[in-house]
Amino acid sequence: MRFISWNVNGLRAAMKKGFMDFLIEQDADFIALQEIKMNKDQADFEFSGYHQYWNSAERAGYSGTLVLTKHQPLQVSYGIEGAFYTEEGRIITLEYESFFLVNVYVPNSKRELLRLDYRMAFEDRFRSYLQKLDTLKPVILCGDLNVAHQEIDLKNPSTNRRNAGFTDEERAKFSKLLEAGFIDSYRALYPEKVEYSWWSYMFNARKNNAGWRIDYFVVSKSLKEKIIDSEILTDIYGSDHCPVRLTMKIKTAN
Numbered sequence: 001m002r003f004i005s006w007n008v009n010g011l012r013a014a015m016k017k018g019f020m021d022f023l024i025e026q027d028a029d030f031i032a033l034q035e036i037k038m039n040k041d042q043a044d045f046e047f048s049g050y051h052q053y054w055n056s057a058e059r060a061g062y063s064g065t066l067v068l069t070k071h072q073p074l075q076v077s078y079g080i081e082g083a084f085y086t087e088e089g090r091i092i093t094l095e096y097e098s099f100f101l102v103n104v105y106v107p108n109s110k111r112e113l114l115r116l117d118y119r120m121a122f123e124d125r126f127r128s129y130l131q132k133l134d135t136l137k138p139v140i141l142c143g144d145l146n147v148a149h150q151e152i153d154l155k156n157p158s159t160n161r162r163n164a165g166f167t168d169e170e171r172a173k174f175s176k177l178l179e180a181g182f183i184d185s186y187r188a189l190y191p192e193k194v195e196y197s198w199w200s201y202m203f204n205a206r207k208n209n210a211g212w213r214i215d216y217f218v219v220s221k222s223l224k225e226k227i228i229d230s231e232i233l234t235d236i237y238g239s240d241h242c243p244v245r246l247t248m249k250i251k252t253a254n
Contacts, residue, residue, distance in 0.1 A: 002028040005142035006243035011036040017238035034105035034144045036064040057089040064089040065103050071252045080129045096252040100133045104143035109164035123173040138220040145216050149174045153213040185217040185230035195232045198241045217246040226250050
């Protein structure tokens with residue numbers, strides 16, 4: 001079974017840059033998108049053959065997540081238990097018989113770390129939510145987690161030490177998530193591989209490969225042996241992020 005996650009930085013913009021061709025070519029079971037920046041009623045396109053689950057932000061043109069899947073879930077929830085973090089459209093959870101799929105767009109701490117406190121509170125509540133799900137059945141978490149966990153995960157760690165996405169606080173929260181019973185699927189397979197999933201639009205960053213790895217598939221430890229591959233599709237353009245792909249020996253039903 002194949003899973004794709006991609007921060008498209010505006011779905012309508014991505015559609016003009018070949019997103020539909022990518023969707024058809026990949027033929028994935030699940031496509032989880034972040035930062036769609038639109039509502040479903042604004043779409044002048046169709047994703048035929050896919051169930052669609054949209055979680056748009058209340059603020060127009062901001063944030064938002066979407067899951068396209070060939071497999072109808074048992075149930076779908078938005079935010080955390082439908083009560084927390086619903087206004088920015090950041091979380092979608094699909095439940096199947098054998099696992100939960102969680103698509104997330106983690107808040108950016110912003111320049112000068114203006115939103116770091118908000119981010120820290122989000123991290124704690126979200127981790128607790130994932131742990132609760134994990135007691136019921138395994139979890140596949142994907143999305144833009146807005147953190148480069150280790151120095152190997154960004155081109156210039158020394159000059160970004162206190163920048164959003166590479167603060168000690170954010171990295172420590174990711175470590176706590178792993179300690180809570182989850183694994184970074186890519187790093188578990190490739191402990192020393194250097195690839196990035198996001199590049200600034202400034203300073204020819206992508207051309208120079210001055211990037212960050214901030215897009216992930218994080219899975220319950222119980223799923224480790226079911227991972228076939230976890231990849232970063234660096235040759236795919238259309239956003240300042242590239243897609244990441246997880247292939248697993250798993251079924252939606254037990």
